[in-house]
Amino acid sequence: MFVDPKVIDYFTNEMVLVKIDAEKDTVLSKEFHIIGYPTLVMLDKNGKEIDRMFYSPPDEFLKQAKDYMAGIGTLDDLLKKVAVNPNRDTMFQIADKYKYRGGDADAEKWYGKVIAAGNPTDSLSGESRMALADMYRRNKDYNKAVTAFKAIATDFAGKPIVADAEYYIGDTYRRAKDTANAISAYETWLQHNPTADTSDVAYVKKVIEKLKNPPPPKAEEKK
């Protein structure tokens, strides 16, 4: 993206770009709540966050950058819009924006509004509930996360979202170092998804194998 001449021209004339190695500068990464790479954070000239961007083809990237600079589609803009028209899609976008910038309490509030304003088992509620469960998982609130994913798997039985929920039950148990439940959850996923993408199946089988036969701890090197 940054090698495209139009983008280079844009950064030369309209914006200032700084590249931060997030693995090295962990203080800044924490400050900006960076949970994945790459993450692009746009600040105004006074250092206030305008919004976050993602890598995209040059024309798309430039359009989004220009929109944000004009205040279109930013969190502030969406908050103004939703005050006039309480649209669930806008509420969901607001929740997502809060989630990605680390405003967990606000994200939870807005995902809650999305669910409350519609049917709790429609697709937007499902996405909101998955986002909430994912937030709990990332925040290491594993019991809450597992409960949330299990509720989704029950409430959305027969829908595609269940495959993701069941996968993340296994992932959450694995992160919580609950090996027995992790293996059981991953095996359930394999049983319920026999026609899943072969690479996903291979990956889950590999994880199960590793959980059953963990590699021996590395011997300390002799000094």
Place this chain on the structure above:
Amino acid sequence: MRRSNLILALAILLVLVTAALAQESVEKMTGKPMAPHYTNLADAKAASLAKQRPLLIDFYAVW
């Protein structure tokens, strides 16, 4: 003496050109940006304020 200075200057030039070409080819190969950028947030913020332009922070990781 003049000849040795010339050789030294050529050697330095060669090193600089090689380094620049190497950086460019690495950037092309890895998709690393070639757009003008800072590597220090304080400097970038100062430039943003001085130029009255927004700032984009690209948090990346080297795998």
